[in-house]
Amino acid sequence: MRLSTKGRYGLKAMFDLTVNNGSEPISLNNIAKRQDISEHYLEQLMAILRKSGLVQSVRGAYGGYILARKPSEITVGDILRALEGPIGLVDCVLEKDAVECMKYQDCITRIVWEKIRDSIIETIDSITLQNMYDESRKHK
Amino acid sequence: MRLSTKGRYGLKAMFDLTVNNGSEPISLNNIAKRQDISEHYLEQLMAILRKSGLVQSVRGAYGGYILARKPSEITVGDILRALEGPIGLVDCVLEKDAVECMKYQDCITRIVWEKIRDSIIETIDSITLQNMYDESRKHK
DNA sequence: ATAAATCCGACCAAAATGATAGGGATTAGG
DNA sequence: CCTAATCCCTATCATTTTGGTCGGATTTAT
Numbered sequence: 001m002r003l004s005t006k007g008r009y010g011l012k013a014m015f016d017l018t019v020n021n022g023s024e025p026i027s028l029n030n031i032a033k034r035q036d037i038s039e040h041y042l043e044q045l046m047a048i049l050r051k052s053g054l055v056q057s058v059r060g061a062y063g064g065y066i067l068a069r070k071p072s073e074i075t076v077g078d079i080l081r082a083l084e085g086p087i088g089l090v091d092c093v094l095e096k097d098a099v100e101c102m103k104y105q106d107c108i109t110r111i112v113w114e115k116i117r118d119s120i121i122e123t124i125d126s127i128t129l130q131n132m133y134d135e136s137r138k139h140k
Numbered sequence: 141m142r143l144s145t146k147g148r149y150g151l152k153a154m155f156d157l158t159v160n161n162g163s164e165p166i167s168l169n170n171i172a173k174r175q176d177i178s179e180h181y182l183e184q185l186m187a188i189l190r191k192s193g194l195v196q197s198v199r200g201a202y203g204g205y206i207l208a209r210k211p212s213e214i215t216v217g218d219i220l221r222a223l224e225g226p227i228g229l230v231d232c233v234l235e236k237d238a239v240e241c242m243k244y245q246d247c248i249t250r251i252v253w254e255k256i257r258d259s260i261i262e263t264i265d266s267i268t269l270q271n272m273y274d275e276s277r278k279h280k
Numbered sequence: 281a282t283a284a285a286t287c288c289g290a291c292c293a294a295a296a297t298g299a300t301a302g303g304g305a306t307t308a309g310g
Numbered sequence: 311c312c313t314a315a316t317c318c319c320t321a322t323c324a325t326t327t328t329g330g331t332c333g334g335a336t337t338t339a340t
Binding site: 004005006038040041044058059060061062063 | 328331336
């Protein structure tokens with residue numbers, strides 16, 4: 001029941017963009033170094049985040065990435081859905097594109113997976129990048 | 141963010157033992173057929189559940205498995221922990237044996253993983269096999 | 281023009297997953 | 311005692327996923 005590094009690195013990178021949020025775009029190289037992630041691998045994750053509309057890229061010299069929306073309008077759920085796909089612990093109980101199995105109707109274990117999924121969703125959709133930023137200021 | 145089949149099959153098998161709970165032990169073969177799981181593979185999962193003290197085995201002809209405790213005293217959390225290991229989405233935020241990373245102290249994303257983990261734990265520890273059984277009766 | 285960046289597609293090694301195989305040990309019933 | 315049923319154990323393995331790496335094309339500030 002582990003997240004892949006996509007979700008882990010992705011949240012780190014998005015939080016990095018939040019902390020260093022300004023007029024200038026932030027380069028991959030900078031994020032990768034600060035967060036200790038392989039630059040080339042992070043590149044692939046940023047491509048996904050860009051296609052999902054969570055970041056915008058600026059090409060060319062002195063380019064980089066910036067958040068596509070205000071930190072208060074991007075949730076942890078947005079990021080995890082983009083990188084990890086629909087939320088859920090089993091394929092027959094996802095938010096979307098769930099693969100119904102044969103015994104779908106009578107399956108009691110399904111109800112358990114639904115409850116777990118819903119508790120995860122409630123949590124990740126209630127935390128924004130802004131919330132995380134505020135939290136980090138408190139800790140200083 | 142998917143569970144392996146260990147957890148999925150394991151819960152199915154444990155629920156099967158609950159429904160067919162009686163004086164007689166239930167054979168692997170029966171569980172496997174009813175739940176549509178490879179018998180040999182299920183055998184490995186039952187070995188784990190047995191070593192975790194969740195089921196008892198009866199060897200020899202007409203042997204099989206029975207729940208080690210009352211269904212009301214076995215939670216979904218017990219089963220998932222046995223089969224999937226300590227609960228948590230990332231290695232640095234597990235219930236136990238967490239692997240602290242270098243930047244552990246300042247890591248803000250960690251707080252997010254903790255909240256998700258705790259919401260999962262709260263859910264899985266609040267559902268017993270008896271709860272599931274009661275639910276299944278209602279659906280009939 | 282040049283250097284700093286993103287963009288893109290292909291490839292790849294290691295680990296995890298979901299089994300399968302084969303035999304040994306135990307026990308109920310005839 | 312014999313046999314069939316059943317759990318127990320270790321080893322092996324094919325496939326998929328993961329977590330990258332590589333090399334070059336494209337874009338743009340200076």
